[in-house]
Amino acid sequence: MAQKPSIPKGTRDFSPIEVAKRQYIISTIKKHFERSGFQPIETPSFENSETLMGKYGEEGDRLIFKILNSGDYLSKVNETLLNEKNSQKVTSQISEKALRYDLTVPFARFVVQHQNELEFPFKRYQIQPVWRADRPQKGRYREFYQCDADVVGSTSLWQEVELVQLYDAVFTDLKVEGVTIKINNRKVLAGIAEVIGASDKLIDFTVALDKLDKIGEEGVKTEMLAKGISEEALVKVQPLFAFNGTLTEKIDQLRQLLATSEEGTKGVNELTFICETVEELGLQSAILDLDVTLARGLNYYTGAIFEVAAPATVQLGSIGGGGRYDDLTGIFGLKNMSGVGISFGLDRIYLVVEELNLFPNTVTNVTDVLFLNFGENEAKYCLKAIANLRNKGVKCELYPDKAKMAKQFQYAEKKGIKYAVIVGETEMNQNIFALKNLQTGEQQNGTLQDLLDILSK
Template identity: 55%
Template sequence: MAQIKPSIPKGTRDFSPSEMEKRNFIFATIKAVFKKYGYQEIQTPSFENLQTLTGKYGEEGDRLIFKILNSGDFKSKIDSVKYASLNTQSLTPLIAEKALRYDLTVPFARYVVMHQNDIALPFKRFQIQPVWRADRPQRGRYREFYQCDVDVVGSDSLINEAEFVLIYNEALYNLGLKDFTIKLNNRKILAAIAELIGKPALLIDMTVAIDKLDKIGIDGVINELIDKGFTTTDIAILDPIINLEGTNRSKIETLKKVLRNSALGIAGLTELETILSLVNKLDSSAADRIAVDITLARGLNYYTGCIYEVKTNEVNMGSIGGGGRYDDLTGMFGLKGLTGVGISFGADRIYDVLNELNLFPSDTESTTQVLISNFDKKCEDLALSLLQRIRNEQIAAEFYPTTAKLKKQLTYADSKKIPFVVLIGEEEANSGLLTLKNMKSGEQSKLSTVDLIAFLKSI
């Protein structure tokens, strides 16, 4: 049998123990903030029925869904003449009934509908799980990545939107980021702009194009808009709106004049004003992070109100978070009129940012606090007894499993960044005093078992 060279699919990654400690630090930090604001955790399956996912993310999003081939001889179940006449798009539903989830929001909407009799409204949930997208892998963009989502359904209060700004601000600050921007816009404003230029039917095309401004620049956006059917006259109206500058207040006042004849546009601007006011009342420091950005579009079809995007200003990276209000996502599953709003943290991009800025706490590099050396069989019973006493105090400890040379044992401790090593030889066994070696400074001290445990608990 030919030897296979081990590899993993493009856009996926293995994670070492030290990397997992860092990732778990991110998850734990974000989860603590979610819980602080009253959200409870759920989980949903890694894959959903394909019909659950399709039609929720727009044409581009649907193309990026990973489909799962039906098991067995799926081809035999399709008439051969029909099979030969089908293109990829029409064939897919016949050979793939399931798909890996594209995000956590649509599965959450499905969950709410299926469990509507078991949940109390407003229902506040968070979810930290992987998602998959058949995207082109690049820096900060993976095909398999984790999202940390927090949503509330059954409440149209803008206090929810304001609290999400606070959640972003607190969680990212707790992770060590100091310079980041929380961008805000409203899909009602974008819909009003599409009406203003007489192209309401092309709203999705307009938002998808504008949403790429950071990636392809203004010339790229203009070219895409022209390809989608917008005229040079339309673009002349759009241009000053896309390039709107100034304070949040001045932007809103300018847009009030531009959209003064649009009830929908004024409604969106009023919502923005309310959110800004609420955030300022709750936490003025979070309000300072907000930037009203009319070019923010969030290409997903289901957003209907306020939309968010978060970017760090410390590293050249895409968005590290985003979300918005979706007023009738559950309606696609038969439950009409249930409004919702939510945001997501891009854990993998946040990991890359923290790593580049060297912001991970030093204690994420080690799980074991102390290693007990193994000199010989005579001292093994004493070492094992000490090991269990230390672990009973909820201190992470290891016993080196073989009687290797001390240098090898210390090298092992170094490789795992274990900060302390307890040396137990004949001298320690006779005196009752243990030798504790500080691996960072190299200093050694003699301690009784009681004092050793007290010291380890204190650090």
């Protein structure tokens, strides 16, 4: 007996209805990207390992899917290495390529390679799948889509303001209310580490702090202690775990806490401009909130960092994020090319829209009208009408087989088709069509133009 087929954990098949819903979200995001002046690019699904490794921190590197070299990939490996069973050393010998972990690092590589062809500031958007060897769970997959928008070649904080507005515009259009856009600044985190005497542990400090919503205050403190951050430093950092108030009040508290840190004060000034400007301009439905525990454990962020939280009624984590990276292209040899970008998590946004029942009914309407098939002559008559209707933008199809009427109606019902056209000898002789509304049962005769008038509405 043949083994039942399966797919790898963390991956999914998508039905026609699911694809239609995903495309609805993608088209909404794409529309707002283009309205904001972003241009589309695409990059390969896999990159040279050296392009990706070392760009996401130690935890990120472990989640990168490596691709085995072609052919006998073990033949050139030193036998001593094989006997040592050191996977990290062996991997570098047998794998030269890897699936992309995100879209930002490949974008930085793209900018460096094509710098002489681009007009800066360069605004790009990219909607493609990425892969991470993560533990699958609700809303977390090993293969998923990211929808990114980035600007490189400008240090202006107006870009951060516009990206907050872009988040707000997309979620307003999707009718997802109560989304919280959390903001922080890596300079603020560096300033905090400096003030508490843990500057040499900045990465460990931020990685642990970023897990606050997952492992809680005590879990974060335990991890920090394990990484060598002192008890005295934890006492100084305690105010971060009880930070509250309005945006202005939070900024004032930060300014006092970081008064002795030049780097931290720069971060506070940047946050002040972004938050005050956004508050003055106003948002349609999203909420902007300063979260000083927001760290986003990726090494390349240097300024503002963003994370978008789903509405409180939906128990789901981040549905978007991003930030400012002043030296990302520097790792590929192009210095002084600041950038800032955000990402929309398509798969999690899908779960939010689905749970809140916000998909329009029309999203899954693949076909507007089904022409029933009663034989060869009737089918030819119908296909002439179908060609005309399709040219006018009406989605229609002919049932492929001459089958019982009940079976054809059942097909239409299962596909959610609203109308059926019935054509027999009488209709052909009079050059008309019988149009039946499958929801109300109402039936009427009319010309091709009558069909078009009804169906185009």
